[in-house]
Amino acid sequence: MRRSLVSTGLLLALLLLAHRDLPSSRAAGEETPDEKQKTGGNATDEDALIRDLSGDDVHIRLAAIIKLERLRTKAASAVPALIVAFEDESELIANSAVDAIVKMGPIAVPDLITALDNPSAGVRTKVAEAVGRIGSKAAKARLALEKAAKDADNPPALRCEALRALGEIQDDAAIPALAYVLASNADETVRTRAAAALGQYGRKAKAALPALLGILQTFALDKRVSPLERSAEYAVAMIGSDALPDLLKIVETEDNQAPVLRAMRWMAKDDQKCEMRDVVPVLVRLARDDELDSSLRLDTIETLGTIGNRAAAAVPDLEKLLSHKNADIRLRTAESLTEVDPTNKKVVSALIDLLSDSDIRRRTDAAVALGRCKSSTDESVPALCRALGDEREEVRLQAVQSLGHIGKPASAALADLKKLLKENLSFVMRHATEQAIKHIEMEGER
Numbered sequence: 318m319r320r321s322l323v324s325t326g327l328l329l330a331l332l333l334l335a336h337r338d339l340p341s342s343r344a345a346g347e348e349t350p351d352e353k354q355k356t357g358g359n360a361t362d363e364d365a366l367i368r369d370l371s372g373d374d375v376h377i378r379l380a381a382i383i384k385l386e387r388l389r390t391k392a393a394s395a396v397p398a399l400i401v402a403f404e405d406e407s408e409l410i411a412n413s414a415v416d417a418i419v420k421m422g423p424i425a426v427p428d429l430i431t432a433l434d435n436p437s438a439g440v441r442t443k444v445a446e447a448v449g450r451i452g453s454k455a456a457k458a459r460l461a462l463e464k465a466a467k468d469a470d471n472p473p474a475l476r477c478e479a480l481r482a483l484g485e486i487q488d489d490a491a492i493p494a495l496a497y498v499l500a501s502n503a504d505e506t507v508r509t510r511a512a513a514a515l516g517q518y519g520r521k522a523k524a525a526l527p528a529l530l531g532i533l534q535t536f537a538l539d540k541r542v543s544p545l546e547r548s549a550e551y552a553v554a555m556i557g558s559d560a561l562p563d564l565l566k567i568v569e570t571e572d573n574q575a576p577v578l579r580a581m582r583w584m585a586k587d588d589q590k591c592e593m594r595d596v597v598p599v600l601v602r603l604a605r606d607d608e609l610d611s612s613l614r615l616d617t618i619e620t621l622g623t624i625g626n627r628a629a630a631a632v633p634d635l636e637k638l639l640s641h642k643n644a645d646i647r648l649r650t651a652e653s654l655t656e657v658d659p660t661n662k663k664v665v666s667a668l669i670d671l672l673s674d675s676d677i678r679r680r681t682d683a684a685v686a687l688g689r690c691k692s693s694t695d696e697s698v699p700a701l702c703r704a705l706g707d708e709r710e711e712v713r714l715q716a717v718q719s720l721g722h723i724g725k726p727a728s729a730a731l732a733d734l735k736k737l738l739k740e741n742l743s744f745v746m747r748h749a750t751e752q753a754i755k756h757i758e759m760e761g762e763r
Contacts, residue, residue, distance in 0.1 A: 362384075362388075363385075363388065363391070363392055363394060363395060366381040366384055366385050366392070366395065367381075367385075367394070367395050367398045369381035370382070370395075370398045370399065370401070370402055371398070371401070375407055375410065378402070378405070378407075378410055379407075379409065379410055379413060382399070382402065382410065382413045382414055382417050383413070383417075385399065385417050386413075386416060386417035386420050389420050389421055389422075390421055390422070390424050392417075392421065393421065393424045393425070396418060396421065396424075396425045396428040396429075397428055399414045399417055399418050400414070400418070400428060400429070400432045400435075400440065400444065402414035403415065403439070403440045403443040403444070404437060404439060404440055411443065414443075415443050415446060415447050415450075418447045419447055419450045419451055422451055422454060423451065423454040423455065425447070425451070426448070426451065426454070426455045426457055426458055427457075429444050429447055429448050429455070429458060430457065430458050430461045432444045433445070433448075433458070433461040433462070433464070433465055434461075438471065438472050438474075438475050441465060441471075441475050442472070442474050442475040442478050443478075445462060445465060445475065445478035445479045445481070445482045446478050446481075446482070448462065448482045448485075448486070449478065449481050449482030449484075449485040449486070450485070452485050452486060452487070453485075453486055453487045453488075455482075455486050456486045456487070456488040458482070458486065459483065459486060459488045459490060459491050462479045462482050462483050462486070462491070463479075463483065463491060463494040465479035466479035466480045466483060466494060466495075466498055466511075467494060467497060467498060469501075469503065473503075473504045473506055473507050476498075476503070476504075476507045476510075477506060477507055477510040480495065480498065480507065480510040480511050480513075480514050481510060481513075481514065483495060483514050484513065484514030484515075484516075484517040484518070485517070487517070487518070489518065489521050491514075492515065492518055492521065492522055492524055492525055493524065493525075495511050495514050495515050495518075495522075495525060496511075496515070496522075496524065496525035496528045498511040499511040499512055499515065499525065499528045499529070499532070499549075500528040500531065505543065505544075505545050506544075508532075508545055509543075509544045509545040509548050510548075512529065512532065512545060512548035512549045512551075512552050513548045513551070513552070515529065515552040516548065516551045516552035516554075516555045517555075518555075519555045519556065519557070520555070520556055520557050520559060522552060522555070522556055523556050523559050523560070525552070526553065526556060526559075526560055526563060529549045529552050529553050529556075530553065530563055530567070532545060532546060532549035533546065533549055533550065533553065533567070533576040533577060533580065534567065534571070542576070546576055549576070550576050550579045550580040550583060551580075551583055553580040553583075553584075554580045554581070554582075554583030554584040554587060555583075555587065557584060557587075557588055557591055558584075558588075558591050558592055560580070560584075561584075561592075561595065561596060564577050564580060564581060565595065565596065565599055568599055568600075568603070569599060574603070574613055574616070574617075575612070575613055575616055578613070578616045578617060578619075578620045579616070581596065581620050581623075581624075582619065582620050582623040585620070585623045585624045585625070585627075586623060589625075593624050593627045593628065594627075596624070597621070597624065597627070597628045597630050597631050598630070600617050600620055600621050600624075600628075600631070601621070601630075601631050601634045603617040604617045604618050604621065604631075604634065604635070604638065605634060605637075605638075611643070611645070611646075614646065615645060615646065615649045618635070618638070618646070618649045618650050618653050619649060619652075619653060621635065621653050621657060622649075622652060622653025622654070622655075622656040622657060623656070624657070625656050625657060626657060626658070628657050629657060629658065631657065632654070632657060632658050632661070635650050635653060635654050635657065636654070636661070636663050638650040639651060639654075639663055639664070639666075639667040640667075644671070644674060644676070644679055645679070647667055647670075647671065648671055648679050648682055648683060648686075650667075651664050651667045651668050651671070651683070651686055652682065652686045655686050655689045655690055656689075659689070659690065659691040659692070660691050660692040661692070662692055662693045664686075664690060665687065665690050665692065665693040665696050665697050666696070668683045668686050668687045668690070668697070668700075669683075669687070669696065669697065669700040671683035672684060672687075672700055672701075672703070672704050672712075677709050677711060677712065680704070680707065680709070680712045681709075681711050681712050681715050684701065684704055684712055684715035684716045684719050685715050685718075685719060687700065687701055687719050688701075688715075688718065688719025688720070688722040688723060689719075689722070694723055694726040694727065697723070698720065698723065698726065698727045698729055698730055699729070701716045701719055701720050701723075701727075701730065702716075702720075702729075702730050702733045704716035705717065705733055705734075705737055710743065710746060713746065714745065714746055714749055717734065717737070717746070717749045717750050717753050718749055718753065720734065720753050720757070721749070721752055721753030721754075721756045721757060722756075723757075724756055724757055724760040725757065725760035727757050728757055730757070731754060731757060731758070734750055734753055734754050734757075735754065737750050738750055738751070738754075
């Protein structure tokens, strides 16, 4: 790494020399006496810069690329030479050539399409990168990108760049190719990139839903969620309400609801207008099911919270779960109710009880949730003040921050907070306490 930084620094230093009028050097694009004799002195700046791209001096090559980048569309004839520079032994030169072509935009696309058949996989990878960065104005490259993405003999890095570009060009005709790669037995990184690209198409990727759901249905509860599954969940969520009937079918008839529930949470967060009327009753049934796997049950309750006030019909059932024998279910339910029904007074009582739980995580999370409650501050504020004396700083810190978040209604806590400042506090704790006091007092002055 240090050697790379030193090399880059030397190149930039050499570049500065290239712009100085030194006897031992010449600026990029400047003809030597022999070259002037050959061209009769009529070579254009562009011609001279293209010539310099194949020169021996790395600083001259870099200076030529920078000047061509400034010319942008005026340097269209330089695109093939810049593509050749993708293979330069210097990574700085190669990446700078990509940058220059991207700045030229659509005018470079025909040559880039041709270059996607270059014998060098490294060149093709950088070509795909350039096309993706040009974006929707490079949509004409779709077929060539699809070919690169679907070819199993291509290196994963090339296929991933081609798939990334297919997502960036936003040509709906690319969706079947993306679905094909996703459903194939390609390298998992390749399939992950295909799923991510489908996510960029949103609702228009509905045709790829079977392939995406196929990924979700391979999920196992005892296995860590992979990037492929995460990307598929996100892509399904971006399809939106059109995906809900299939998601509900999986939730009601199969055992692997976890990825579907995560997709629903993505959906609820991304689209606040997404109709969740049919989803809530199904989730309520799962939340009430004592036979359901505990992690799935907690995911279900969290999903209801993410849906927010659109899950208002679930409030009576969620209130019953506030007295469940399982403390984690009580906590998750209280957290969700702060999102579904922020003024619910029963939530405050449940969270206050959890502030005395033996588990530090539950006490900390309860303190956080109390800061989001918009009612019964006459009960929550004294409870949070008591939490300022908790044996663990994590709990005390969250109690301080929640009091600050409550603002003016927490004015009764100012004396306790100021008293806390007299103690030997950590930097983080002292800063949070000062900020909480400041926020409460500023709100009180309004």
